[in-house]
Amino acid sequence: MSELTVGILGFVCIIAIVITLFKSKTMPSMAFIIFPSILGLILVLGGYYTIGEIGDLIKGGFKSTGPTAALFVFSVLFFGIMTDAGMFDVIIDKLMKCVGDNVIGVTVMTAVIALIGHLDGGGASTFLIVVPSMLPVYKKMHMRPTTLLRVAVLAMGVLNLMPWAGPTMRAASVLGMEAGQLWGGLIPIQIFGIILCLAHAVFAGIQEKKRGAGLNGKLAMEAASEDAAEEVQHQKDENEYARPKLFAFNICLTIAVIAMLVWDQFPSYFPFMLGVAAALLVNYTPIKLQKKMINRHAGPALMMCSTLMGAAVLMGVLVYGFNASGAATIAKPGVEMMKTSVVSNMASIISMILPAALGQHLPLVIGILSVPLALCFDTDSYFYGMLPVMIAIGASFGVEALPIAVAMVVCRNCATFISPMVPATLLGIGLADVDIKDHIKSSFGYVWIFSILCMLFAVLIGILPL
Numbered sequence: 001m002s003e004l005t006v007g008i009l010g011f012v013c014i015i016a017i018v019i020t021l022f023k024s025k026t027m028p029s030m031a032f033i034i035f036p037s038i039l040g041l042i043l044v045l046g047g048y049y050t051i052g053e054i055g056d057l058i059k060g061g062f063k064s065t066g067p068t069a070a071l072f073v074f075s076v077l078f079f080g081i082m083t084d085a086g087m088f089d090v091i092i093d094k095l096m097k098c099v100g101d102n103v104i105g106v107t108v109m110t111a112v113i114a115l116i117g118h119l120d121g122g123g124a125s126t127f128l129i130v131v132p133s134m135l136p137v138y139k140k141m142h143m144r145p146t147t148l149l150r151v152a153v154l155a156m157g158v159l160n161l162m163p164w165a166g167p168t169m170r171a172a173s174v175l176g177m178e179a180g181q182l183w184g185g186l187i188p189i190q191i192f193g194i195i196l197c198l199a200h201a202v203f204a205g206i207q208e209k210k211r212g213a214g215l216n217g218k219l220a221m222e223a224a225s226e227d228a229a230e231e232v233q234h235q236k237d238e239n240e241y242a243r244p245k246l247f248a249f250n251i252c253l254t255i256a257v258i259a260m261l262v263w264d265q266f267p268s269y270f271p272f273m274l275g276v277a278a279a280l281l282v283n284y285t286p287i288k289l290q291k292k293m294i295n296r297h298a299g300p301a302l303m304m305c306s307t308l309m310g311a312a313v314l315m316g317v318l319v320y321g322f323n324a325s326g327a328a329t330i331a332k333p334g335v336e337m338m339k340t341s342v343v344s345n346m347a348s349i350i351s352m353i354l355p356a357a358l359g360q361h362l363p364l365v366i367g368i369l370s371v372p373l374a375l376c377f378d379t380d381s382y383f384y385g386m387l388p389v390m391i392a393i394g395a396s397f398g399v400e401a402l403p404i405a406v407a408m409v410v411c412r413n414c415a416t417f418i419s420p421m422v423p424a425t426l427l428g429i430g431l432a433d434v435d436i437k438d439h440i441k442s443s444f445g446y447v448w449i450f451s452i453l454c455m456l457f458a459v460l461i462g463i464l465p466l
Contacts (some may be wrong), residue, residue, distance in 0.1 A: 017035050021176055021435075022441075065311055070267075070273075122268075157450075193419075342383070343385055375421070
């Protein structure tokens with residue numbers, strides 16, 4: 001089986017997954033398992049891989065997503081316990097006093113929290129800060145959680161240009177330069193992006209207000225009777241599980257967990273493991289009550305974990321290849337590959353299609369296509385697999401490597417956290433209880449326009465050539 005055929009089959013697999021998810025035919029975890037497994041079988045029958053090699057690829061996928069799966073489980077348990085203990089009720093009351101019935105203030109606050117939270121460059125930690133703190137406010141004001149995610153991911157995409165963030169570091173390593181040096185040229189674009197994401201937050205707030213969101217909006221009036229019934233049940237649960245006297249302990253514990261996560265000296269899941277253990281021991285002393293609390297939140301945790309486990313199969317079959325020593329790995333600069341991955345072959349197909357017609361305008365073309373391609377490629381494959389190929393193509397037309405890298409970094413960053421190939425995206429939608437298809441539908445158009453505006457600004461100030 002030729003590499004061209006393998007690449008085509010990869011695109012067919014991705015398209016099949018996207019169509020299945022958008023038509024709500026099955027859960028994401030099932031789609032992530034079934035279609036890559038079918039692809040793997042075809043590759044085995046075609047002689048590209050052996051059965052044993054497919055097994056190695058899947059193991060590789062689990063190695064890369066396993067820690068995130070543990071993070072999913074324990075973060076859901078932790079924030080579930082904190083919610084039941086009443087910690088967020090106090091925080092919501094304080095936030096509501098600050099914003100009042102100002103829907104636009106809520107969306108702008110979301111963007112600001114996301115910008116500050118993403119200073120460490122970690123998508124998972126940012127979602128864990130933004131979503132649990134703001135989602136209850138959105139629910140109380142009858143605002144859509146998809147709006148919360150869209151506002152957050154655009155802010156996160158802009159901050160993801162930092163030199164210690166993954167995309168910028170990867171692009172710099174391919175270019176053979178310091179990440180800080182690459183970032184230096186991106187600072188004007190980043191400033192423009194921050195202004196743009198705040199403007200979008202205002203626009204998103206106006207949209208929600210027109211829908212009737214707000215404490216006294218049309219949606220609040222319509223839901224009044226339903227809310228009354230839910231409030232009775234909520235009050236009952238609150239009386240049973242609330243621990244108002246332990247608020248100071250719980251807030252300090254939460255800050256400590258987030259601080260450990262941002263400090264990044266431990267595996268990302270470990271702070272939440274400690275947090276769950278401490279929260280249960282202090283808030284719910286009888287062992288029967290501890291078991292009850294875990295069972296109470298086991299469903300959402302398992303659902304999120306199963307989605308990521310499915311993504312591990314997807315990542316393994318599509319993203320991993322085999323190096324010269326025969327080990328399953330992701331292709332990186334300086335690593336000789338014995339057998340290229342499916343996404344590497346997909347990148348080669350794109351490289352064959354683009355140059356003949358577009359030549360010297362390659363940076364702009366790849367910038368425009370970056371958002372759709374983000375749905376097909378994970379961060380490593382995009383920068384380690386596609387970027388070197390694009391640089392080589394650009395060289396044949398006299399296009400320098402730097403503008404190509406800038407276009408790919410700036411425009412792809414905008415779409416990082418709507419891609420199902422990025423584990424942090426799955427964490428974000430899980431915390432917000434939003435389907436991946438709804439997140440993509442809500443955000444894709446805005447993210448694409450956002451990325452093109454950033455690219456045009458780069459052209460305007462001379463960073464990107466026409």
